[in-house]
Amino acid sequence: MPALTPGRLALAAAVAVTVGSGTLTATSASAADLPLTGYRLTWGIKQSYRSYVTGMAQGTFTAADGASQAANNGEFTFTDGTGSYDSTKHTLRLAFRGTLTIESRAHGFTRELSDLRYDSAAGVLTADLVADGGAKQQDVPLAKVAAPTGPEMTGLATTLTAEAGTFLGSASYAGAAGDPVSVAKPKPAPTPTPTKTPTATPKPTRTATPKPTRTPAPKPTRTPAPKPTKSPAKAPAKPTKSPAEPAAPAKGAIADGTLRWGVKDSFRTYVVTGAAHGRITASGGATQAAGNGPFTFTGATGTYDTTAGTLSAAFKGAVTFKGHENNGTYGLDLTLSDLKASVGRGTGTLTADVTSLGKKSEDVVLADLKARSAALTPKNDVIALDGVTATLTDAGAKAFSGYYPKGTALDPVDLSVALTTTAALPSAGPTAGGTTTAGGTTTAGGTTTAGAVTGSTTGGGGVVGGSLAATGSGVPAGPLGAAAAVTVAAGAGVVLAVRRRRTAM
Template structure:
C-alpha cells in the first residue's frame, strides 16, 4: 500500500473512532440525580377511609412534603444515580405523610401510620418503590419502625430507560403492594393490592469533576475568624419556613377561590412552605428576636386578597411567636401575632440555632387575619426557623423540586411518532439510535471505500499497460 494512501486510511479511521468513542464514553459513566419530585397518593381509598366517618382521622405532612392535585402527595429533593447505557436508575426523595384515625379515649389513635422517604429503584424492565414506615398494628397496637421497605412493585410497561438526556420523567407507573409492604401497612391490605400510580421527575447531571488539591493549606471558612460569634449575639443570617396552612393553600387554588399566590421581596416557594430569608436580629441565652424579608399574597374569587409581609419571630422562655404585617379586606395592621409555637431548650450547634417543624396554633389576632375562616387555637402549618451566629454556619436547604417536567413516559406509549415515550431527552433519532455520530462514521467509511476503489483501479490500469506488446501498439 503506498505511503500516501496508508496515511489517508489512518486519518479516516481516526475520524471513525473519534465519532464513535464519545458516545461510548458518555454512556459508560453513571450520572448524578440531583433535584426532583415524586407524586404519589399511596392509596386514595385509604385516604378516604382515614378522613371519613368510620376512622374519623386525618393526615399531616412532614419533612417538606406537599399535596398536589386531588389526592397525591409530593415528595421532593431527589438524589441518586442514573446510568444511561443500562437504564439503571435510583432516586431517593424527602418528606413524609402521617395518617391517624380511630381516636381513643386517652388522646391516642388505633390507626397510626407514617410513610416517608420514598426511593425508586429501576433495573432492566422492573422497578421497586421503597419507603420508611412507622406503623401501629391494628390488632395488638404494637409500633414497628422499618427502614426502606420494598413497599410496591412498579410496572414499566415496556418503557426504555436508556438514554442520555438531562432528566428522567416517568408518569403514572402502576404500583402493586408487595408482601413486605402489606406487613408494614399494619395489615389493612393484602399483597397484590393495587396502589395509586407513581409519577416522578428527576434532574440528571454529569458527574462533578474531581477537585484539585488546594494550593494553600487549610480552609479559610473554618478559620477561627470565620467561626467567631457575632458581637452582642447579632445574627449573621437566618430564614423562617412556614406554609401558613395546607388546607388554606388548597382552598386558594381549588374550585372555590380559583386563585393563586405570588411571592415578592425575596420570599421563596418551597412547595409546601414559603421561605422568608435575610434574618437579622439577636440571640442570647435562648431568647431570639429576628426579622425576615419577603412577602406572600393570596388572591382569588369572592374577594380573597391577603398579603403577609415583614415576618418576625420571637422566642422567650421556650415559647415562640410568629408575626407579620397584614393587609386584607378584613384587617390591615402591622406586626400581627399570627401563630404561637414551642421552642424549648433553644441552643446553638455549629453556629446555628434551629427550630424544626414546631407545631403552631392560630392566635386570636391570627383568626382575624383569616376573616374568621379559622378559630383561635386551630392547628396551622408547623414553623421551622434557623439563624446563623457565625459566618460559616449554613442554613437548611429548601426542598428541591427540580426543573419543570417537559416530557413524560408512561407504561402505555402513544402511537404518535412525534411524541417521545422515552424517559429522557436523548441526542438520538426517534428510535433511540445515535444517528449523528454513526452518520459521521458511515460517511468516513464511505470515503475509505472510495479511496480503496480509486487505488485498485489505478493498479489494474498500470498492470495492463505493463503487459501490452509492441505489436499491439502497431
C-alpha cells in the first residue's frame, strides 16, 4: 500500500500537524515524529454483514468504552485516537478507544473487537479480536486501506483480509470490499457567527428588469418549409419484406417460452458450499445449469401484444433450497414455484409462490424488472429479452427477512417466448441434474449428501420442529434471504420462520 506522499496530502516538511474535519495540514519543519491526539475513526466493517447480524442471525451490536454506532444499524465510530505523525515520510499511526461486541444466540457466536489501529504507511487497519470466549488475538489485520488521494482522509476504500473472513465467520469475506473508512479530528465548531445573514438579499430588485420582451421574436416562420415530401418516398420500400412468409399476429397467446434466472449467485453459493451446507433441487420442469448455475423454467403460457409493448407469461418448474440441517430437520427450507413475468413498455415485475417451512404464500412480488428496450420486437416469431435487470422489491425484502434491503440487485433475467408453435426457442445451455450439493456436484434424485447434510430430495414442504444447525460462526457472503429465517411480511404474506436451537445456548 503506498505511503501518503507530499503530493497526495499537499504537505510541506512539518513540525506540527493539525486535523480539522478530516483534513491533514502541516506547519514549520523540525522534528520527525509529532504527537497526535483527539482523532476519531468511522468504519462500518461491511453493510451486508451488519444486516445479516441484526436480520437473519437475530443478533446485536454493542458499542462501548468510547465506541458508538450510528442509528438504523449504521457505521461504528471509535474515538480518542492518539499516535504520531512522521513529517519526513508524511505518514501517521493512530490507536483508538472503543470495544465492539457482536453476538447472536440464534447462530451461536460471540465476537469482540477492540484497540482499533490505523497505520497509513502500511495501509492497514488492525484490531484485537476475541472469538467465542477464546484467547485474545492482538493486532490482527482486518482490512487493507487505500491511500488518500488528497488532504482529507475520508471515504478511504477498504478490502477485507483473510483474517477478517475468519473473524466474521465466512472465508468468502476475504478479499471482499468493506465499508469505507474515515479518519478525522473534529473541530471545536465555531458556528456562532450568523452575522452574515442580515446583510443578505436586499438586492434582488435587479430581477425586475423587463428584458424578457425579446422572446416574441416572430422567427418560427422557418418551420413550414415543405421539405417533408421526401418521407412518403421511403414508405413503399418497407412492405416488401412481409409478403414472403406469414408473420405472427401483433397480439395473441404465447405458444411456449423459457425464463432463465439464478435468484442470486451468492445465495446459491451460500446454500451449497457456504454456511448452510445444504442443497438445491430443481423440479417440475425447471433445471439448473451445471456448476451450481442459474435455473431455467419452461412451458410458458400467457399473452403478448407487440403494439402495446406488453407481455405476461407464467412458467412451469420449482426450485428448492435446503440448509442448516440438524438431525434430519432444516432451518432453511424454501421453495420458489409458479414464476410469472409481466413486462409493459420495458418495465415489469417477477412474482412467485413462496413455500417456506411448509407455509405457502402465492404471487409474492419478488422483483421489479427493467428491460434494455421498451419495445417487444419478435425475431423469427420469438420475443427475447436478455439481461433484464431484477431489483428486490419491498415485499421481497420483507419476505426474505430484510437481509437485503429494497433495491438490492438480484441476478438478471433472460426471457424468451415463442409466438407460434413452429418458432424455435434459444438454447438454455448445458443443464445439471435435479439436485446440486456441496462442491457443485449434482444428482438426478433420491438421496444426496452435502457435508453434514443427509436427507431425501423432496419438494418444498416444511419440516416442523426444525432447528438451525450448529454452524458456530457460519456467516453468509451476502445471500438473498440467507434465510434460515424469514418472518411473515404484511402485504407480502411470506413466511420464513427462524428455527431456534433446541440445545442450550
